[in-house]
Amino acid sequence: MIHLPLAHLLSEPVGVSHYVMVGAVLFTCGVLCMATKRNALGVLMGIELVLNGANLNFIAFGSHVLRNDVNSLGLDGQLMAMFVIVLAAAEAAVLLAIALNFYNNHNSIDVDRADELLG
Amino acid sequence: MESIYWPTFFFWLFSLISCSFAVGVLLASNIVRMAFYLVLSLASIAGLFFLAGADFVGAMQIMIYVGGTLVLLIFGVMLTSQERFIEMKTPSGEWVIAFFIGASLLGLLFQVAQGVPAWQGMDRLEAEAIAVEKTATPIGMGLLGVRVDKLDETDKSRQAGMSGYLLIFEIVSVHLLVVLIGAAYLARAKRKQNRENLASVT
Amino acid sequence: MPRGLLVVTNWKKWQWLRWFEEKPKVARFLLELTLFDTYICPWPWLAYTIAGLVHVALILNLVAVSALVFIWLERKISGRIQDRLGPTRVGGKFGWLQTLADGLKLLTKEDLMPATADGFLFRIAPYVCFCASIAAFIAIPFAGGPYPWIAQHLNTGVFFVLAVLGLEVFGVILAGYASASKWSLFGAMREAAQVVSYEVPLGMCVVVPVLIAGSMDMVVIGDRQAGWFTNWLVFHDPFTFITACVFFTCAMASVNRAPFDLAEAESELVAGFHTEYSGIRWSFFFMAEYGSMFSVSILAAILFFGGWHGPVPITSLLGVGGEVGTLGWGLAQALGLANVLFKGVIGVCLMIWVRWTLPRLRIDQVMTVCLKYCTPIAAVMFLGATFWHYNLPSKNFFGLTDVPAEVYEISEGWERVAGESQNSGNTELVAAGEHARISSLSDQVLLENASLENALLENASLENVGGRR
Numbered sequence: 001m002i003h004l005p006l007a008h009l010l011s012e013p014v015g016v017s018h019y020v021m022v023g024a025v026l027f028t029c030g031v032l033c034m035a036t037k038r039n040a041l042g043v044l045m046g047i048e049l050v051l052n053g054a055n056l057n058f059i060a061f062g063s064h065v066l067r068n069d070v071n072s073l074g075l076d077g078q079l080m081a082m083f084v085i086v087l088a089a090a091e092a093a094v095l096l097a098i099a100l101n102f103y104n105n106h107n108s109i110d111v112d113r114a115d116e117l118l119g
Numbered sequence: 120m121e122s123i124y125w126p127t128f129f130f131w132l133f134s135l136i137s138c139s140f141a142v143g144v145l146l147a148s149n150i151v152r153m154a155f156y157l158v159l160s161l162a163s164i165a166g167l168f169f170l171a172g173a174d175f176v177g178a179m180q181i182m183i184y185v186g187g188t189l190v191l192l193i194f195g196v197m198l199t200s201q202e203r204f205i206e207m208k209t210p211s212g213e214w215v216i217a218f219f220i221g222a223s224l225l226g227l228l229f230q231v232a233q234g235v236p237a238w239q240g241m242d243r244l245e246a247e248a249i250a251v252e253k254t255a256t257p258i259g260m261g262l263l264g265v266r267v268d269k270l271d272e273t274d275k276s277r278q279a280g281m282s283g284y285l286l287i288f289e290i291v292s293v294h295l296l297v298v299l300i301g302a303a304y305l306a307r308a309k310r311k312q313n314r315e316n317l318a319s320v321t
Numbered sequence: 322m323p324r325g326l327l328v329v330t331n332w333k334k335w336q337w338l339r340w341f342e343e344k345p346k347v348a349r350f351l352l353e354l355t356l357f358d359t360y361i362c363p364w365p366w367l368a369y370t371i372a373g374l375v376h377v378a379l380i381l382n383l384v385a386v387s388a389l390v391f392i393w394l395e396r397k398i399s400g401r402i403q404d405r406l407g408p409t410r411v412g413g414k415f416g417w418l419q420t421l422a423d424g425l426k427l428l429t430k431e432d433l434m435p436a437t438a439d440g441f442l443f444r445i446a447p448y449v450c451f452c453a454s455i456a457a458f459i460a461i462p463f464a465g466g467p468y469p470w471i472a473q474h475l476n477t478g479v480f481f482v483l484a485v486l487g488l489e490v491f492g493v494i495l496a497g498y499a500s501a502s503k504w505s506l507f508g509a510m511r512e513a514a515q516v517v518s519y520e521v522p523l524g525m526c527v528v529v530p531v532l533i534a535g536s537m538d539m540v541v542i543g544d545r546q547a548g549w550f551t552n553w554l555v556f557h558d559p560f561t562f563i564t565a566c567v568f569f570t571c572a573m574a575s576v577n578r579a580p581f582d583l584a585e586a587e588s589e590l591v592a593g594f595h596t597e598y599s600g601i602r603w604s605f606f607f608m609a610e611y612g613s614m615f616s617v618s619i620l621a622a623i624l625f626f627g628g629w630h631g632p633v634p635i636t637s638l639l640g641v642g643g644e645v646g647t648l649g650w651g652l653a654q655a656l657g658l659a660n661v662l663f664k665g666v667i668g669v670c671l672m673i674w675v676r677w678t679l680p681r682l683r684i685d686q687v688m689t690v691c692l693k694y695c696t697p698i699a700a701v702m703f704l705g706a707t708f709w710h711y712n713l714p715s716k717n718f719f720g721l722t723d724v725p726a727e728v729y730e731i732s733e734g735w736e737r738v739a740g741e742s743q744n745s746g747n748t749e750l751v752a753a754g755e756h757a758r759i760s761s762l763s764d765q766v767l768l769e770n771a772s773l774e775n776a777l778l779e780n781a782s783l784e785n786v787g788g789r790r
Contacts (some may be wrong), residue, residue, distance in 0.1 A: 010123045014130045015240030017232045019171065022134040024228035026164070029141040032221045036209045039150055045157050048188065049141055052164050055180075063171035065126075065249055068241065075257055075268050078173045079284055082258070085176070085183050086291055090298040092188045097305035125369065151498050155442060158491060178477045182484035185491075190517050193494050253476040255537055 016067050019060030027053030040099045040109040044092065051088045055081045124243060130170055136163040148208060154193055161185050175255045262288045376472045380458045388611040392420045395673045402677045430600035435501050438597065442499035447598070447605035450492030454612035457485045461619055462540050464629045464657035468645045469540045478539035479527055482620060483520075486575065489613055490516040493577075493584060493594050496606070500597040508593030511684055512577060512584035518691045519574045525699035526568035529561055529706045530554050530624040543628030548725050550632035551718035555625040558719055560705035565625040567699050569668070572617040574691065576610065579676035583684050611669075618668025619661055626664055629657030 026049050033046025060066055062077015073080075099109055106113045140160035147153045161184045168177035232238065240246070257268045264285035341348035393408070396419065400407025412418025434443055460478045462471035475481050490512055497509020531537050533554060534545040546552045555565040574581035585593030595606050622628060636642050636653040643649040682690065715724045 010128050010131070011243070012127065013124055013240045013243055013246040014127050015238055017235070017238040018130065018134070018240070019167070020232035020238065021229055022138060022167065024225060024232060025138045026141050026160075027228070028221045028225045029138075029145045031224065032217045033145050035220075036145075036213050036217050038209065041150055042153060045144055045153055048157065048184070049144065049160070052161060052184075056164060056167060059168050059171050059173050059176060063173065064252060065170075065172045065246070066240070067237065068245070068249060069237070071237070075254070075261055075266070078176050078254060078258060079261055081168075081173070081176050082179060083287065083291060085179055086295065089183050089188050090295055093298055093302040094305070097302040100306050149439070151439070151495070152442065155445075155495060162488075174475060175477050175480070178475075178480040178484050182480065182487065186484055186487035186520070190490060190494070190513050193498075193513065255477050 014066065016060045016063075019056055019063075019066065023053040023056035023060070025053075026050070026056065038110050038112055040095075040102060040111050043111060044095050044099070047095075048088065048092070051084055055084050058084065124246075126170055126246075130167065133163040133166040133170065136160070137167065151193070154189060158185055158189050161189075172252060173254060175258050380455060380472060383458065384455050384612040384615070385608060387615050388608045389420045389424075391611045391614070391669055391673075392423070392607070393417055394670065395676075398670065398673050399677045402674070424604065427600055427604045432600045432602060433597070435597050437501040439499040439501070442495050443597075444602075446492045446496035446499060447602045447609070448492075449495060450489055450609040451605045451612070453485060453488035453492060454609040454616070456488075457482050457613065457616040459485075460539070461616060462543060462623070462628070463661050464654040465540050465543045466645075466650075466654065466657075470654055470658060471540065474540065475538070477537045479531060479537050479542070479620075479624070482539075482616070483524060483527060486613060486616065487516065487520055489576075489609060492609070496598070497594040500594070502597050504591045504596045505594050508584040508590050508596070512594060514684075515577070515581065515583060515687055515691075516575055518688060519571050519695070522567060522691060522695035522699040523571040523575055525696070525703055526564050526571060527624065529564045529703055532703075532707060533557060533561070533710050539623050539628075543623050543630070546627045547630050548634050548637075550627060551722055552630075552725070553625065553627040556718050558706060558709040558713075560702045560709060561625070564699065564702045564706065565621070567695055567702065568625065569621055569671070571691075571695055571699075572621060573672055573675065574687070576613045576617055578610075578614065578672050580679040580681050581687055582676075582681065583687055588681075614669050614672055615665055618672070619665040621668055622661060622664035627660075628664075629654075629660045631656070631660050 030046045030049030030051075030053060033049060034043050035046075037043050037046060058073070058077045058081040060077075062073035062075065062080075064072060064074070102114065103109050137160045140156040140163070143156035144153050144160065147156060162181060165177045165180040165185070168174075168180055257266075260267045260283075262284050264283035266283050393416070397407040397415070408416030408419035410416055411422045434440065459472045460475045460481045462469045462474075462478070464470040493512045494509045497505040497507075497512070500506075530542050534542040536542065542554075546554055550556070554561050556562065577584050583593075584590075585595065590596070595603055598606065636656060641649050641656075642653045709720075713720050716722065717724050
């Protein structure tokens with residue numbers, strides 16, 4: 001009898017750790033985005049990815065589908081994720097205004113051009 | 120051999136889409152393509168939210184993140200690009216460093232995620248027995264300060280978490296108002312000074 | 322030998338399969354590879370797939386066929402409004418096959434792409450638009466009751482539909498950007514500004530029916546309006562009446578119909594965001610536009626105009642209906658489906674009428690209408706409707722009639738079952754199950770208030786919420 005590894009993988013429910021791993025991938029991509037992009041808006045997208053990775057963890061720890069014990073965050077996880085989403089929207093609006101200002105001052109959105117403080 | 124557990128199948132589908140497009144955001148150099156990949160990644164994360172039973176937050180993710188934030192972002196992209204299809208290359212040396220840092224960070228996080236036994240998946244029969252919970256009303260009541268999902272809590276130490284989120288909700292609303300005014304002011308003040316500059320851009 | 326292969330009845334026709342009898346391992350491997358699933362019973366897999374495909378096919382056909390009909394309808398109505406005949410020849414009497422002929426013509430056209438365009442985004446943009454337009458239909462119910470006709474019954478249906486409808490702008494922006502043309506870019510920028518602005522009053526208008534029905538579930542909202550047309554939420558109070566008007570205006574703006582079609586203003590921008598498109602890709606934009614017109618019309622019908630309940634409750638007057646699965650139930654549901662579709666078509670016709678009557682606004686006028694008129698009006702109407710519903714919770718039709726006792730309620734699980742009201746303590750809030758019948762709405766409101774007060778009193782020790790009361 002041949003067991004396909006893929007079929008076995010698909011027949012069992014996923015747990016919190018799977019969600020945490022997906023969140024980790026998103027978080028790492030976001031951090032690297034923030035570090036390597038020279039475009040200010042690319043940095044902003046990196047921040048969004050990091051926040052989403054964190055959100056995924058909140059949802060996973062609060063989900064009753066993935067983990068049904070007393071230590072589950074319950075509804076708090078979802079409420080936290082909601083606040084993160086709302087604050088991320090606010091943060092994006094402010095960052096966009098800053099980027100527009102930056103563009104007006106430097107005629108570019110390359111963050112490496114903001115080096116006046118070097119003197 | 121058991122049959123496919125469909126939530127698992129869709130979990131892998133959505134997680135593959137979101138992770139691969141997140142990597143796409145990292146590797147792309149064209150800013151609008153990055154935004155497009157980000158939209159797909161965030162939309163499939165909303166799918167993961169739905170799978171985890173958080174349908175209200177999932178819909179909110181689509182509405183605010185994908186609908187609102189990214190349209191704003193694209194506004195910014197279009198207002199600030201000097202030439203079409205703007206690209207800014209990252210030096211290859213930075214890519215090498217980023218690869219090593221990212222790989223070690225990812226390895227560490229994966230190890231932690233695998234390390235806790237309670238975080239592994241439930242038994243299939245147990246998982247299939249869980250009833251679908253509707254979350255919209257409890258979330259709304261929680262924002263009003265009443266935790267209808269924790270009314271039968273007897274443990275005194277856990278009752279501290281029952282106070283609800285009314286205060287935080289108010290703070291967030293005031294914060295949003297401040298951000299609205301602040302962002303409008305930031306974007307408007309400069310436009311007055313450089314009107315001829317901006318006129319040549321748009 | 323796996324059972325899945327032995328099921329084949331006409332064995333002679335499948336002689337070549339005997340090769341697998343000698344190699345059972347290969348056979349099993351291939352079966353697992355192709356089906357992913359069990360050789361014990363492949364049918365759940367098949368059933369899920371077929372059910373999914375049926376849903377997809379129904380929704381796709383609804384959007385495509387409705388686009389076909391609406392384009393013909395638009396040409397006929399615009400012709401009549403301008404004292405012309407419109408199409409008369411193709412397909413016999415009324416030119417009713419005109420759209421099909423147009424579609425065939427578009428299929429045979431060359432698919433052009435500007436040399437400087439961003440190829441990947443240019444190709445994918447029409448499909449992004451079309452997918453967003455179709456995805457909204459997933460959560461829209463076409464008939465209600467305890468077993469509604471809906472592809473995916475979502476607890477947060479209205480919210481989901483609004484969110485997905487907002488995604489359509491993304492395809493438009495991609496198209497405008499990727500075309501490498503100034504006209505397209507201008508059109509896309511206008512569309513982005515317009516849609517982002519109009520989502521605010523649209524959301525505020527949607528909150529009003531949600532508030533009155535007490536749920537974001539569209540099935541619950543629709544079934545709140547059962548009975549005569551006096552129960553429709555548009556006639557609930559003066560505020561909801563104005564809210565319905567504002568909702569329709571904002572919906573028209575958010576799907577980019579004239580007089581708000583700034584994104585494709587042909588007198589200023591050639592053709593706006595689809596200037597560079599041709600052939601079948603161009604027609605995908607149009608299918609998306611008509612699809613989202615239809616979906617916002619159905620949304621308005623369900624939120625304000627009774628949904629699947631006609632102006633006269635024919636089914637309950639004639640006694641049609643009954644248990645789920647019986648013929649009478651099927652007839653009643655089919656009548657509900659006809660109601661929803663008919664109201665949706667009326668909404669689309671209204672949009673066509675407005676388009677060919679009113680001149681196009683300027684972009685600053687569009688923004689003024691949204692931010693200076695629609696948003697404040699919607700906010701005031703929201704407050705007014707809240708006030709009205711708080712003071713007259715069990716009245717319909719401008720406070721003149723009572724909410725009928727048999728109004729169907731699908732419980733969210735937190736309301737109490739009527740009759741268990743005198744219990745004390747935490748057990749008061751029992752999960753009422755999927756379909757709890759609440760004897761009357763006023764009773765339910767009282768019960769909800771009582772349980773809310775109990776919950777608040779329990780929190781009084783925390784001095785956080787209790788103190789504020």
